[in-house]
Amino acid sequence: MSNYQYIETIPQLEAACETLRLSPVLALDTEFMREKTYYARLCLIQIASEDQVYILDPLRLEHLQPLFELLYDPAILILLHAGRQDLELFYDLTGRIPAPVFDTQIAATLLGFADQIGYGALVEKVLGVQLDKSHARTDWAQRPLSEKQLAYAADDVVYLMQLYPEIDRRLKKLGREAWLTEDFAALSDPGLYQNDPAQSWQRVSGHGRLKPRQLAALQGLATWREQRAQQLDKPRKWILSDDVLLNLAQRLPDKPDKLAAIRGLPESVVRDYGDQLLEAIRQARTLPESELPQTRDRFIPDRDQELLIDSLLLYLKYLAYNSQISPATLANRKEIERLVRGERELALLKGWREHIAGQPMLDMLEGKTFIQIHNGQLQIQNAN
Structure with missing residues (x-):
């Protein structure tokens, strides 16, 4: 069971933030409810350094200004797992997004883990720790919360701090740490959270x-x-x-x-x-x-296009396997159809995805390479 300090007064919050400010890396998670509201109701904030764990109670704190000053410090790296909804909460509260950030779910895809792997599954696979899941459906707006509920919440940042150095080490070993720069910059882009x-x-x-x-x-x-x-x-x-x-x-x-x-x-x-x-x-x-707005014509591929799409999907799996990355992380069938249709504003053709799969698939589309099956093995041949 994780040790933590429960924060419910402004003096406590100020003291916690002063301590946390000494750390260059902080793990962040939130618990919220939104079943009955448009905007998510922030119920709990968990934040940790290597040796300190705090649970903040926003339902009892008059404001969160010391926390905002901490999270928006560009000298501090904020760790999250599947953090888009957490970041959306802070955007709704302040109109700003913390940066820089590091999302362990996104990073895990470059290490061969399943697309959108859950926090518990990643902790178990990387650290060998099986987390308690019995409080996953807790009503976080209720008060008081039990010791077991709070310890469950604290674990979400305790093991996040332990995941980061191991994931970072593995990324560096593969030479892939820089591949995530654009993904994490996009995660901190306020435009992602503007709900027009x-x-x-x-x-x-x-x-x-x-x-x-x-x-x-x-x-x-x-x-x-x-x-x-x-x-x-x-x-x-x-x-x-x-x-x-x-x-x-x-x-x-x-x-x-x-x-x-x-x-x-x-x-x-x-x-x-x-x-x-x-x-x-x-x-x-x-x-x-x-x-009048123009509707996009539904793309119904002909027989030749279907064969091409199937070939590209096969090639995608080959490229993903060679890079030890889940194919779903690179593209899905719908995106391949858009590629065949002639669209080029695709995630597949940006950043590290372009390097691994986008450009090779474009080469195949343009006839520069082709697939050949030899002795049951897929081989890529140059057209010349």
């Missing part, structure tokens, strides 16, 4: 089936839903479900009685916000053809 309501339609499941005018309506309706969810701090699907948004966009009702006939649309929404929904639809109805 005008772009929320892209998250609506099934939007690719809509015609241009229907898509215009969906954009307006989804923007309204996102803004409403933010204002009320409620999950967006509590405002309106994706199915209802799609139904509204497809049917384009122009009168209150037609709006009320939409299946699944709550009467209370029709009563309180019907005018706003009809206005969003009216704007889409009257939008000139030239201003």
Whole structure:
């Protein structure tokens, strides 16, 4: 069971941050709840150096300013595992992201571990320690938390501090430590966490089936839903479900009685916000053809393209195997289809992925190399 100090007053927080500031590397994790809110509710913050572990209680602390000053110190490296949601919390609180950061989940993919490996699995494989999973579904907003719950939370940073030097050592042995620079810089980019309501339609499941005018309506309706969810701090699907948004966009009702006939649309929404929904639809109805959003044609590969895609996927597995990296870390079938279609703004063609697989696959597409099977072994031959 990990030893830790529980922080619930500002003097305690200030003292902890002064101690932590002496360390060039800190491990960070959070516990939060968001099942009933739009914005995640920060319930616990775990932070550790090599010899100190603190658990901060943001539900009892009046503010977190000393912590922010610590986390945003560019001289301190912040360790996380699958840290995007943790970083999003701090962006929502301050509009800023800590940097530099090191994410052990991302780094593990360069060491041959499975794509998106969990923290417990990585700790077990690298350190040989099996973590207690009995408190994984704890309601972290409850108070008081038990000693076992707090010790479980502390373990999330205790072993993170132990993982980092071993993962860093293995990366350096393979000469891959610099490969992660772009990935970690992207993780600290505030643009990754900016939630623009005008772009929320892209998250609506099934939007690719809509015609241009229907898509215009969906954009307006989804923007309204996102803004409403933010204002009320409620999950967006509590405002309106994706199915209802799609139904509204497809049917384009122009009168209150037609709006009320939409299946699944709550009467209370029709009563309180019907005018706003009809206005969003009216704007889409009257939008000139030239201003309608263009839907991306669904890519249906022909027989030759299917063979090419299958060959590239086989090549991807070969390249991944040679580099001892999970193929899913490099690309999936959808991205290979986009590559064959002619798209070039792909993660596969950036950074270390381009070096390992992107450029070799482009060479094959351009006819510079080809695959040959000899004695059951895949071989790459130059075209000349």
